[in-house]
Amino acid sequence: MPLALPESTLPHPSSAPALNWGILGPGWIASQFAASLNDLTASRLAAVGSRTLARSEQFARTYGDAGTRAFGSYAEVLGDPGVDVVYIAVPHSGHAELALEAIAAGKHVLVEKPMSLDAGQTSRIIEAAKAAGVFAMEAMWSRFLPIGNVVSQVVKSGILGQIITVQADFGAKFEVDYDSRIYDPALGGGALLDVGVYPIAFSAMVSPAKQLLHASGRMAKTGVDATFTAVLSNEDGSTAMVFSSIETDSPQGAWIAGTQGTLELQRPICCGSGLVLRSADGKIADSREFTETSPTAGLGWEAAHVAQCIALGLAESPVMPLAESLAIAQTMDQIAATLRTS
Ligand SMILES: NC(=O)c1ccc[n+]([C@@H]2O[C@H](COP(=O)([O-])OP(=O)(O)OC[C@H]3O[C@@H](n4cnc5c(N)ncnc54)[C@H](OP(=O)(O)O)[C@@H]3O)[C@@H](O)[C@H]2O)c1
Numbered sequence: 590m591p592l593a594l595p596e597s598t599l600p601h602p603s604s605a606p607a608l609n610w611g612i613l614g615p616g617w618i619a620s621q622f623a624a625s626l627n628d629l630t631a632s633r634l635a636a637v638g639s640r641t642l643a644r645s646e647q648f649a650r651t652y653g654d655a656g657t658r659a660f661g662s663y664a665e666v667l668g669d670p671g672v673d674v675v676y677i678a679v680p681h682s683g684h685a686e687l688a689l690e691a692i693a694a695g696k697h698v699l700v701e702k703p704m705s706l707d708a709g710q711t712s713r714i715i716e717a718a719k720a721a722g723v724f725a726m727e728a729m730w731s732r733f734l735p736i737g738n739v740v741s742q743v744v745k746s747g748i749l750g751q752i753i754t755v756q757a758d759f760g761a762k763f764e765v766d767y768d769s770r771i772y773d774p775a776l777g778g779g780a781l782l783d784v785g786v787y788p789i790a791f792s793a794m795v796s797p798a799k800q801l802l803h804a805s806g807r808m809a810k811t812g813v814d815a816t817f818t819a820v821l822s823n824e825d826g827s828t829a830m831v832f833s834s835i836e837t838d839s840p841q842g843a844w845i846a847g848t849q850g851t852l853e854l855q856r857p858i859c860c861g862s863g864l865v866l867r868s869a870d871g872k873i874a875d876s877r878e879f880t881e882t883s884p885t886a887g888l889g890w891e892a893a894h895v896a897q898c899i900a901l902g903l904a905e906s907p908v909m910p911l912a913e914s915l916a917i918a919q920t921m922d923q924i925a926a927t928l929r930t931s
Contacts, residue, residue, distance in 0.1 A: 592850055592874040594866055595742045597735035605893035606900035607631035611672035611696070613663045613687055614679035615639050615648035618701060621884035622676060623652035628889035632896055633657075635673075638666035663687060667694040674724070674895060677701055680770050681777030685710035688725070692717045697724040699895050703786045706777050707925075708918040715911045724899050726906045727914040729790050730891040736854070736861045736879040741908070743845075743852055743866070744795055750849030750869075752825055755795050757788030758832035759858050760816070760839030771835055772811045779813030780806075781921055781928070785833035787858050789819075789924075790917050791843050796825035797913075798920045804927035807836070819924045850874065860887045 602625075610626060612619050615637055623634050634653040639645035642661030649659040660666055666675065667690055674697040677687045685705040691698045698718065704727040705711045718725035731737050743749065761784055763771045770776045771783060792798065798821040806817030816834035823829055832839060841856035848869065855863040862882045866875040881887040898906050905911045 592748055592866060592868055594739055594864055594875045594877050595746070597738045598742070599733075599735055599738050599890065600893070602628045602889040602893035603630050605629045605632060605896040608892075608896040608899060609633060609635035609671055609673045610892070611636040611638065611666040611669060611675045612648075613638050613666060613675060613677050614683070615644055616678060618884065619676070619678035620648070620652065622678065622888045622892070623648070624885050625887070625889035626652070626892055629892055629896065632892060635671050636660060636666045636669045638663040664690070667691055667696060673697060674699060674899065676728070681706055681782050682775060685714060688714045689717055692721050692723055692725065695721065695723065697895075697899055699726055699728050699891075701728045702790075703727070703777075703782045703921065704914045704918060706782070708915060708922050711915050711918040715915060718911070719904065722904065724895070724904055725911060726895060726898070726909050728891060729786075729909050730884070730888055731787065731790070731859050731861075732794065732908050733891040733894040734860055734879070734881050734887050735890070736864065736881070739864060739877070740852065740854060741794065748850060749845060749847030749852060752795060752827040752845060752847045754827055754846045755792045755823070755829040755844070756831075757791040757829070757843035757858060758839045759784040759787045759841055760832060760834035760837050761841070762838050763835045765836075767811050772809055772813055774812045778811070779809070780816055780833040780835045781814050781925055784835065785817065785831065785924070786917065786921065788831035788833060788843065789920055791858060792821060792823070792829035792831060793913055793917050793920070795829075795845055796823035796827055797916055798822070798829065799824045801920065801923040801927065802828070804924045805931055806928050808928070809836075814925070814928050817924060817928055821920065857882065860884070
């Protein structure tokens with residue numbers, strides 16, 4: 590098999606089937622997502638719900654069309670028959686409750702990452718979605734980008750040989766504001782759930798984790814984890830080292846090393862800017878740049894994937910399966926428990 594990067598097999602978002610979106614929590618990521626819906630010819634922002642009506646009205650004016658409905662509650666979006674799927678974009682602490690309410694209302698759900706605060710909540714979302722027969726997915730948008738598609742193809746093709754190690758990191762220097770979501774334990778703040786989920790999900794895409802071998806880090810004075818390093822033993826026999834922080838920048842890259850070659854994903858890990866494929870002797874065999882390096886340029890691919898899955902009648906995504914979201918949550922639970930006691 591040639592040591593070369595395959596082409597992305599993804600159709601462009603503009604060709605995605607029609608879907609009526611409802612958004613809960615018109616904050617920062619919701620604005621990026623709503624802007625990216627403009628790349629999807631047939632999908633539209635049908636409704637938006639905020640705890641404050643003026644905020645949803647402003648959001649609908651900015652990102653919607655003449656028919657977009659603005660509500661002063663989340664419940665009204667869930668009761669809107671013109672909404673097919675709900676994008677849950679509130680802080681992590683609100684994901685599970687709203688996902689369960691949306692599912693109970695018969696809506697498909699796209700839940701921002703992390704899917705919930707822990708594996709118990711994620712498990713309840715999965716069971717409820719399966720029982721209701723609706724589509725549910727964690728919004729791990731990196732996987733639906735062309736770069737994510739190419740990485741997945743490389744891993745599945747076996748051209749790297751036996752995988753020996755995966756290394757992935759996401760450190761980002763957040764403003765030290767102890768009143769902000771990122772430092773607030775009540776809102777699920779901290780590095781692990783916010784940015785750590787990316788390197789953990791990257792490693793899980795290569796191989797499911799079998800055991801947590803090590804976790805250590807630093808806690809912020811609000812009680813959330815500020816920085817951590819974890820080492821995982823994976824089911825395929827490889828070892829993964831993941832690092833994450835909200836108090837320092839890091840290379841924000843990822844690296845898969847096998848006996849026949851290595852694949853480097855260049856920063857940022859959420860929406861990589863490039864891939865470098867090397868042969869076993871370290872020589873560059875292939876490389877490529879990618880342009881979807883921001884949420885507005887990238888979230889449309891995720892929205893398109895959801896529209897394709899729902900149009901096909903799928904209850905979950907083959908690219909971000911529910912069992913994998915649960916496994917990621919279980920790994921994060923183990924890391925959190927170790928950090929709390931160390
Ligand atoms: N995919 C990505 O790249 C990405 C990037 C950033 C964040 N995220 C995820 O998206 C979620 C939201 O993050 P964000 O940065 O967009 O947050 P944000 O700007 O603070 O917005 C969150 C929104 O949720 C609503 N909300 C409901 N309960 C709240 C509460 N108790 N405190 C504060 N806001 C509350 C608020 O809207 P109303 O008050 O108007 O209802 C607020 O505008 C998080 O889970 C995060 O992990 C994903």
